Amino acid sequence: EVQLVQSGAELKKPGEFLKISCKGSGYSFPGYWIAWVRQMPGKGLEWMGIIYPGDSDTRYSPSFQGQVTISADKSLGTAYLQWSSLKASDSAIYYCARRYYYYDRSGYAFDIWGQGTMITVSS
Amino acid sequence: EIALTQSPGTLSLSPGERATLSCRASQSVSSSYLAWYQQKVGQAPRLLIYGASGRATGIPDRFSGSGSGTEFTLTISRLEPEDSAVYYCQLYGTSRNSFGQGTKLEIK
Numbered sequence: 001e002v003q004l005v006q007s008g009a010e011l012k013k014p015g016e017f018l019k020i021s022c023k024g025s026g027y028s029f030p031g032y033w034i035a036w037v038r039q040m041p042g043k044g045l046e047w048m049g050i051i052y053p054g055d056s057d058t059r060y061s062p063s064f065q066g067q068v069t070i071s072a073d074k075s076l077g078t079a080y081l082q083w084s085s086l087k088a089s090d091s092a093i094y095y096c097a098r099r100y101y102y103y104d105r106s107g108y109a110f111d112i113w114g115q116g117t118m119i120t121v122s123s
Numbered sequence: 124e125i126a127l128t129q130s131p132g133t134l135s136l137s138p139g140e141r142a143t144l145s146c147r148a149s150q151s152v153s154s155s156y157l158a159w160y161q162q163k164v165g166q167a168p169r170l171l172i173y174g175a176s177g178r179a180t181g182i183p184d185r186f187s188g189s190g191s192g193t194e195f196t197l198t199i200s201r202l203e204p205e206d207s208a209v210y211y212c213q214l215y216g217t218s219r220n221s222f223g224q225g226t227k228l229e230i231k
Contacts (some may be wrong), residue, residue: 034218035220037168044209044211044222044223044224045160045162045168045211045213045222045225046222047219047221047222048157048219050220061219061220062219068145068157083128095167095168097140097168099215101174102173102174102177104173104174105154105155105173105174105175105176105177106155107153107154107155107156107157107158107173107174107215108155108156108173108215109158109170109173109174109179109213110158110160110170110213111173111179113135113168113169114167114171115167116167
């Protein structure tokens, strides 16, 4: 079964470091881009950035550039999202998703999603 | 930056009825990169439609997508109670991906 499994919920304090993970299985992890998507409480989906685990090529949304770091370890089949200094406004659910290319429509979509990681930042 | 605007914000319909959800782009886009997702309460999003009209694996044929240019539509025929969810359109790009703000579908 193709799946992405994310690390568990976190309760952190402002200013702390955090790194969450997204582990792929059932497919060749290095060969597919992995995106991170934020969902703040009661709000919609926001694309944060995307990484190609094969060579760690990474792209960020301008809204998140410099605020987070996306990385991947292809040998472990895992992508990561990290914050060096958390803020209360980082409280949200974070999803990872696999980008898939559909040849019949010559386009991309996110076909597999992780279950989400809830991050709560509070003093 | 291309913006996606979804309408209506909320839709309330009865089982068996047809739902029509709209996604409008601020400028003409390639339909190849337009997708629709369903998100039920407490769950991760699920891909429904890719390339504006391709149905993802396992998605019932009650769900269909159409459109081109700036206007795209997700149609759900013969609504069932489990279709209650928020539906998002998304435009995939090489350096940024826009999601619409979502349409909440309530089944009476």
